Amino acid sequence: MPASHDGLWSIGELAGHAGVTVKTVRFYSDRGLLPEASRSAGGHRRYGPDALDRLRLIRSLRALDLPVPEVRRVLDEEDAWGAALEDAVAGRLRALGSQLRALRWREAALRLVRECPPGERAARLRLLGAVDTPPSTAPLARFWRAWLPPRMPARSTAAFLEATVPQPPDDPEPAQVLAFARLHALVTRPCPAGEQPQPEAHRTAGARGAAVLYAALAEAYELAGPHLRREREPHAGEALDGFVAAYASAYGTRDTPGFRRLLAGQLAADPRLDRYWELVAVLNTPPGGRPGPTPGSAHDWLLAALRAQIAEAA
Known part of the structure; x- marks a missing residue:
């Protein structure tokens, strides 16, 4: 590539060698990315x-x-292939992943609108219009934070939110988009009297007792999971014992037949969040798969096991 007698190229020569326009070379020069060696007399x-x-x-x-x-x-950077390039590429990959996720959610939302009966389209559009793309779980987290006892330890709150706030799938089916939109509507609508109904455990155990309760309940739900997956009937066993022990520990009492009867009555009277867990189950179901256990379905199975045990002992 011959240059002029001084070994330098004009802007047009550099553009020609690189296969770009003079305007492109000038753009990068003006922004300091392409330093000039010198200027001609003109x-x-x-x-x-x-x-x-x-x-x-x-x-x-x-x-x-x-x-x-x-x-x-x-x-x-001295080494053009070093950390700065790695960081830049990693940042673009994250941004591109987020863009692709948003596109998949938009595609599923469009399919949802196209496939629903004409009479339902207006209602579905209103639901979808209230949700960000890709969707944010922040409203769900706010719902549960308001539901939990005040001043519950931060670590316990974080563990609780991890178990109760579902992560939207990266490549959703239309039914999952609809489930998330309905979940968003459920947690953002105003509650009667301006407050969410609280379970008796919050009033009885307090913030720290509730933290102990939910940590132990998470273990009981995990033990109940295999029974739910195999569709076994609710029954007594290790999962139920852990479930009852969680409440007994939070209340500072012993696990006795009398306590089990009181607990069954209290839990039956507590406010229900069945619709929330039904929608979570849809979100957590892989394409062509079966719904997996949720904390809500595990709780219902264990409560049914408790009632069955009490009825058998009566």
């Missing part, structure tokens, strides 16, 4: 041969959709 830009490799690298980075500030950080 004030025209002059570039050294190393500018060609730099320009090609800039074009490659821009082809990966890296923004100009990220390109500058890569070029400013």
Whole structure:
């Protein structure tokens, strides 16, 4: 690639060697990405041969959709293939993943509207219009934070939210988009009298007692999971004992037949969140699969096991 007698190229020569327009070279020069070697007597830009490799690298980075500030950080690093490039590529991959996830949710939402009966489209559009794309679980977390006892330890609250707030699937079916939209509507609608109904355990155990309760209940729900997956009838056993022990520990009492009868009555009178867990089950069901256990379905199975045991002993 011959250059002029001083070994430098004009802006047009550099553009020709790189296969780009003069406007492109000027754009990168004006932003400090492509330094000039000098200026001619007439004030025209002059570039050294190393500018060609730099320009090609800039074009490659821009082809990966890296923004100009990220390109500058890569070029400013001594080793152009070092940490700055790794960070920039990782950032773009995260952004692209989020964009793809949003597109999949939009596609599923469009299919949902197309496939539903005409008479239901207006209602479904209202549901979908209230949800971000991709969807945020923040409203669900706020719902549960308001439901939990005040001043519950942060670590216990985080563990509870992890178990109760479902993560929307990355590639949803239309039914899952509808389930999430309905879940969002459920947790954001105003509660009667401005407050969410609280279970008796919150009043009896208090914040720290509730933290102990939910940690122990999580273990009982996990033990009940295999029985639910195998569709076994509710029955006494380790899962039920752990379930009752969780409440007994939170209340500071012993597990006795009398306590089990009182507990069954109390839990039957507690406010129900069945619709929430029904929708969570839809979100957690893989395409073509069967719904897996949720904390709600595990709770219902254990409560049914408790009632069956009491009835058998009567």
